[in-house]
């Protein structure tokens with residue numbers, strides 16, 4: 001059976017908190033391991049509001065160092081320590097992340113109860129980060145006003161499910177079941193029984209891509225193509241295409257064009273400009289172009 005793979009949005013506004021919305025933050029849950037992507041102000045308040053177990057977050061990924069994507073970090077990290085966290089916390093982000101965090105913690109004379117591991121990346125250089133044997137994250141460059149990267153969270157299925165009939169037919173032992181799941185054949189009366197005859201077809205590996213913030217950029221397509229689910233910023237509706245270009249953001253229509261060109265059926269909207277109080281317009285205007293369009297709302301959970 002497929003493992004849990006879902007995304008909870010905690011912040012969907014751009015720039016600053018308004019209309020009850022907050023700056024960028026989301027939680028990817030893969031098989032009960034939590035990964036935070038971006039950490040705008042209010043992220044820790046949102047974690048409490050939606051009862052997310054923050055002790056299960058061991059990796060935080062920061063797309064870029066604009067405040068609406070990282071100003072929640074000092075508060076969140078400090079709270080982890082006040083609550084006696086012991087597990088290492090890995091924070092991945094562009095060069096400058098260390099300077100930002102260490103500067104804050106130095107003036108506050110902060111001391112932590114756990115190891116804080118800050119990993120900096122060249123945003124121009126696609127990098128693969130192994131989380132564990134089931135999950136890895138690919139970074140890729142995005143075009144924005146400062147160095148910015150996108151993330152593709154990828155599932156890695158390295159086991160097979162066994163056909164229940166095969167267990168009976170071949171009277172498989174527990175040890176044999178374990179080795180068949182990992183890809184090995186068995187032997188009966190000196191003859192090999194091919195592993196493919198004992199297992200179900202391998203499940204499709206799912207992936208979730210995150211693109212915020214970015215100007216309309218077809219160069220993203222190869223990095224996100226065939227993702228099961230995409231979050232692409234839709235800061236503006238289509239009438240503000242010029243403003244989007246000037247501020248290096250995307251419109252709803254541009255984001256949908258990217259999704260379609262990347263062969264993606266399901267896309268979540270977000271990073272809304274503060275000028276939009278009513279978000280229903282994003283769904284109304286986009287759904288005819290992409291039937292799998294999902295309106296990004298805080299507290300909502302989206303299955304990958």
Ligand SMILES: [Zn+2]
Pocket residue numbers: 014015024066068069213271
């Ligand atoms: Zn932003």
Ligand SMILES: [Zn+2]
Pocket residue numbers: 064066144213
């Ligand atoms: Zn930005």
